[in-house]
Amino acid sequence: MRLAELSRQSGVSTATIKYYLREGLLAPGRQVNATTAEYDEEHLRRLRLVRALIQVGKVPVATVKEVLGHVDDDSLGRTIRLGAALWALPQGPEPDEEDPATVTARAEVDRLLARLGWETSREMSTLSPVHRSLVAAVATLKRLGYPCDAEALAPYAELMRRVAQLDLDSMETHASEAEQVETAVSSAVLFEPVLRSLHRLAQEEESARRYGIE
Amino acid sequence: MRLAELSRQSGVSTATIKYYLREGLLAPGRQVNATTAEYDEEHLRRLRLVRALIQVGKVPVATVKEVLGHVDDDSLGRTIRLGAALWALPQGPEPDEEDPATVTARAEVDRLLARLGWETSREMSTLSPVHRSLVAAVATLKRLGYPCDAEALAPYAELMRRVAQLDLDSMETHASEAEQVETAVSSAVLFEPVLRSLHRLAQEEESARRYGIE
């Protein structure tokens, strides 16, 4: 498969594929001679993943490169590799430590994790970007005056824990060991629009059920 | 409160506030004379909401304007106003009707909604952007070869329905009638980072629980 064919099968323009090659998002094809390179199914698969991350997940190109670097790092064990890949995924803005709302938000998140018994997350607390972005998001809501304490968040967290269980169940049944990290990244990034859509559909449905169409 | 004070209290530069005023995201202040306008708490609150939508929710400026237009439209009833506001919120790319994956995805989503009994959503099926973006997201996953059928999605949808119930419960207890639409928008947009963070934290937690730290 050469460049034009890769472009045809993926629906991505050759110019864009060259751009991805330049940026290191895609491994170069097997160089046949100075003007020919051969690509295979693996390239096609990876290209589709890159496209999906960028277009659906809105992940910046630089971040995609970083995430894929972790996915491909054979020197790491599965859990670490997964952690590293998710670790690199884009988060919201950093919490503003100046802001008093950040301080209370951090305390609230800590209470929440204690209440849930998520000790792994608590140990990581100051390190993990996920944890930091949670603090920042809670702080924003608090600043706008919305109630956002551990009691209110706990039932949400419990539901998301069950979502995560579904994620891992489906990962275990459907993916080979080699694919599991990639699957986990997809589930973290590509499945989010599905969840978001289901969430909003459910809001509309529930709202219509409670208040009628008016 | 004048411009500089509004800027100080919100942490947004005067230049940016002027930009928002120009773009119609913020109502002009009460004009005292040619070189002075007076702003109040309502302006501050709205500015913070705009900021949060743009920075946390990554909602494009033009879309924020549209959403706020619906929020402020007194001629509509609550449910319609809520629907209109959520309707305007940004969605992923449109489904590509050429693609066979889109066709099967649409069928799958329809089966899912039938299974769940979400008839309201089914009636809206071709109209609602939320529905369309769900189809597009499912199609993307299918194209990448991930299993994504009604059976697999149903438990996720059920969990998201319960999340939506929590949303509406908290909206009912915490917001006055006048604020409910704004609260719903916040919950749809600003609460999403919280959910996403909780989701990823839960994934890390559950992964560590199942496979250890390695």
Place this chain on the structure above:
DNA sequence: CATGTTTAGATAGTGCCGCTACCCAAGGGA
């Protein structure tokens, strides 16, 4: 062998978006 197409590789440019810097003339406080 001539001709046209395709390729890799490089460089410069485009379009959008969220600001941001600068300028101006008109108040208003010291």
Place this chain on the structure above:
DNA sequence: TCCCTTGGGTAGCGGCACTATCTAAACATG
């Protein structure tokens, strides 16, 4: 009086994801 701030307007900037255009080399076809 003098200077600082204000609203209002315009032009430009920086980042990002491409995209267009070039070149020289390698085939593919008649």
